[in-house]
Amino acid sequence: MSVPGHLNFYIDPARCIGCQACVQACTECDTHKGISMIHMETVDRAHSTQTIPVVCMHCDSPTCAEVCPADAIKRTPDGVVQSARKPRCIACNNCVLACPFGVPKMKVEFELMMKCDMCYDRSSVGLKPMCASVCPSQALFFGTREEIEAARPQSAPIDRFQFGNQTITTKVKMMGPRSVAGARPEHLDVTAALDPNPPGRSISLGVLNGSH
């Protein structure tokens, strides 16, 4: 069994409404029963409603697998990076710290790394991953390229990401604008977006003291 080549996973955090349906649906997947693999992040809760659903991007050359001392993380021929193999994972946390997208989760109680495997029990037989099957705003979309292009004519999928000097290409695609200054964007520079004045994790209420 393998994920059919004509089906792709597209993510578009800008469309996320933070309903958490993906987080709940993820727990229904048979390959990681009862445990959600999705990170639902808020950027700056005091000032913004933006939420970010994070799933595995399934890198073509997965850093998590390369840095694994136990050789526990495998990428199947269809390009899906699987969860750590249970007999091998030694819970060193290397993958969690090395993933450029911050995806793997360390389940300390199981001494096991677990991550989004694109609901392999479903996607490998052509079904949508649980998260994509319930996402009401289609921030998480699983389908053909023709379907996504017809639904979002202003957008184009990006599968190259820049982290400092390192370029990472992925199986999962991020939706971006079709054109920037007349040209199609070739990649997404993630590290350029690092905030020079990052928000704190505590909420400050400017109405009380006139500052923030």
Add this chain to the structure above:
Amino acid sequence: MPALSRETVRAGARGVVVTLLVAALIAIGSRNLAHFDAALVGYTFASLFAVFGITYRYSMWLQRPPTALYWRRGWQAFFSRDRLLINLAAWPKRVVGVFALNNFIFRRSRPRWAAHWLIMWGCLLAAAITFPLVFGWIHFQTPADDFERYRVSVFGFPTFSFRVESVVGGLIFHGLVWASFLVIAGVMIAMRRRMRDRGAEAVQQFGEDFLPLILLFAVSITGLMLTASYTWMKGYAYDFLAIVHAACVIFTLLWLPFGKFFHIFQRPAQLGVSFYKDAGRAGEQAVCRNCAQPFASKVHVEDLIRVERELGYSYEMQGVGEGAVNHYQYICPRCRRLSMALAQGRLWQAGRGREVTNRPGIVDVAAMMEAASAPATTTELT
């Protein structure tokens, strides 16, 4: 013919050395083969091949950059002067918890734990009996003055004796029977899961997941057939069963370096990692250069940077000024997740011809209120 890599040659050489060492131990332990059972020679050569294969693969595995580093770090963390006593105190508890009881598998799933625990102890018991017997390291002799007893010799040195017709004798001589009961029960539980669990069905492979279970079952059941043949059936088909059993055992031994069985030899690394993590927790913490929160031990982050460089990754960043981020590894996983969406927002701003900001999509309410009439929105707390 392509030239062999340095790693391959080194692993091959280590394999040969360890195999020769075991062969020498067989010669010494069996007192120049005096106690070696020639009927078991097939098992012996299969064992020696397995020793070579396991050593070769283990050596290749240890030469991968991350494995090599954490192998070293595990030992360094264990023997570090300021933590040695703490580690020595923690070691027995971890060995019992992780290896004897498999408590981490118990927390994952009860049936998985039951299957693994039964198979593991069955195999350990069988190995503890079989290998010393095959290698001639243990043999039984009848003392000259008492034909009702057996004396056990280990490496040619006489040790304890027991009555043949006794509970101890029954337990010892049927040790492989008890082992096969444990293994068969475990294999049944594991096989049931593999046949019914949809999650397992999606990712399992024949060679990796089914073949080891089939081999363990075949070895156990043919071993039990031998016992049944000589105990209750007057040796019916014994020769044929002996050949089938030997074929199953030899194939299992040859399969040890490949597939799932190899985790038996990899797994102890878990112990070294636990001491490394303990040392990391007690030491200086790495602070995220984006959100200023501690997120991992500093030594772990620095080790990871080293491993990534060895593997050819280049997550270096052009940092400018004091405190600038010069490596992406100094960014915590949460900030990485946020940066993805913020980068997408910036791209959309550029695509729509708007000013590109650092925090696209963030409505800074406080700044807006500051810009508006300050007295109307400011409340002094008195």
